[in-house]
Amino acid sequence: MADDKLYNDIPGTIVFDSDMAAKGFHLNQFCISLRMQANRDAYKADPEGYIDRYPMSAEQREAALNQQWNRLLELGGNIYYSSKLAAFHGINFQELAGLMTGMGSTAYREMMLNGGRSIEGNREKSEWQDN
Amino acid sequence: MAYVSSGVACSHVPVLGVASDTGNTDDDYYGPIFKGFEYSKQWIANEKPDVILLVYNDHCTAFDARIIPTFALGCAAEYAPADEGWGPRPVPVVKGHQTLSAHIAQSLILDSFDMTIVNEMEVDHGLTVPLTLMFGKPDEWPCPVVPLAVNVVQYPAPLGSRCYTLGKSIRKAIESFPENLKVCVFGTGGMSHQLQHERAGLINAEWDERFMNLLVNQPEKGSLIQPIEYLREAGSEGIELVMWYVMRGALNDTVEEMHRFYHVPASNTAVGHLILENR
Ligand SMILES: [Fe+2]
Numbered sequence A: 001m002a003d004d005k006l007y008n009d010i011p012g013t014i015v016f017d018s019d020m021a022a023k024g025f026h027l028n029q030f031c032i033s034l035r036m037q038a039n040r041d042a043y044k045a046d047p048e049g050y051i052d053r054y055p056m057s058a059e060q061r062e063a064a065l066n067q068q069w070n071r072l073l074e075l076g077g078n079i080y081y082s083s084k085l086a087a088f089h090g091i092n093f094q095e096l097a098g099l100m101t102g103m104g105s106t107a108y109r110e111m112m113l114n115g116g117r118s119i120e121g122n123r124e125k126s127e128w129q130d131n
Numbered sequence B: 001m002a003y004v005s006s007g008v009a010c011s012h013v014p015v016l017g018v019a020s021d022t023g024n025t026d027d028d029y030y031g032p033i034f035k036g037f038e039y040s041k042q043w044i045a046n047e048k049p050d051v052i053l054l055v056y057n058d059h060c061t062a063f064d065a066r067i068i069p070t071f072a073l074g075c076a077a078e079y080a081p082a083d084e085g086w087g088p089r090p091v092p093v094v095k096g097h098q099t100l101s102a103h104i105a106q107s108l109i110l111d112s113f114d115m116t117i118v119n120e121m122e123v124d125h126g127l128t129v130p131l132t133l134m135f136g137k138p139d140e141w142p143c144p145v146v147p148l149a150v151n152v153v154q155y156p157a158p159l160g161s162r163c164y165t166l167g168k169s170i171r172k173a174i175e176s177f178p179e180n181l182k183v184c185v186f187g188t189g190g191m192s193h194q195l196q197h198e199r200a201g202l203i204n205a206e207w208d209e210r211f212m213n214l215l216v217n218q219p220e221k222g223s224l225i226q227p228i229e230y231l232r233e234a235g236s237e238g239i240e241l242v243m244w245y246v247m248r249g250a251l252n253d254t255v256e257e258m259h260r261f262y263h264v265p266a267s268n269t270a271v272g273h274l275i276l277e278n279r
Helices: A018-033 A037-045 A047-051 A058-065 A069-074 A079-088 A093-100 A105-113 A125-129 B014-021 B031-035 B038-047 B098-110 B125-135 B160-175 B205-217 B227-234 B238-249
Strands: B003-010 B051-056 B071-074 B116-118 B145-150 B182-188 B255-266 B269-278
Touching (some): A018 A058, A018 A079, A037 A079, A047 A058, A069 A079, A079 A093, A093 B014, B003 B160, B014 B031, B031 B255, B038 B125, B038 B182, B038 B255, B051 B125, B071 B098, B098 B145, B098 B160, B205 B238, B205 B255, B205 B269, B227 B238
Parallel strands (some): B003 B182, B051 B182, B071 B116
Antiparallel strands (some): B003 B269
């Protein structure tokens, strides 16, 4: 593509572009299906049987079944889809962020109460390599 | 004739809907946020718009991955609150304004904005949380709503400059509607926030303030902010802020800022809010 994907230089961020969307299609359709109570019941009753209705890759399937939240995004998932899977497991957006950042809920909540993650040192991937 | 009287910008953080629905709007965490909207509730009670045109985004709720419309205009008689995984919000069904919606759709398309028309749609927190923040918990929403859903989830979202021009075209559409209706335009989403991966929790208060100043006083210039700047400086989900430019485009070049509120945090997000009146 002509687009030079400047945004791939942002650290700790997966931009959900058309390539990622194509890669994540079936995974994301699985996640959004959990918006409906009947599907949540079916997934709860038989996780593997239910997820196999969606022809996703073996990696995606494993990441979904094992709740690997960052991996899901790296494999073409998007946060607004994966949040439906998180909701199924009783995890809200802030708890999910606590998991994805590796900080845990308490430290993450504390960071947010103190004004959030600063932009300083978090603009470019090179700034993360020094640590 | 119909006319645009004012604009409201506000974040639509889902947890604020939860706080309202569960009666926690007075606690230490949420109290300061809902206080920031006390003026707004008074203001809109006096303003009494006949219709709200509400610009928001669907968060992979009504639209799944099969169809991603960049600009989708709701033309239905009503819009039910959607189940986003936790059960639907216990808030009133949103009534539409079908004749105004149909007129705006036609007018926009003939003005070169090729809208997607949606005749049946559930609405998620993107649309219902701003109504909660502005109106509290009424038995019925006080006026009908024309929803305009913008894709900001799959990159690329429409450019800020395109959203701004769309706002201008919406204004023309409203002003050519024969009924005498007072329309308030809402632009929702933002402010800086990132919900995903290891950089989640990003907040850029300085950037947010600059964004609001440009939006109010130099919209032409502010509308030129590029996608990469939103993503980098305001977080991957901060790009929702382009939707504020649809609202701004529907107003006069000169507006009066009646109210501004900014607060960190609500969940992962910086809450921003403006009330603008035409001058
Ligand atoms: Fe949003």
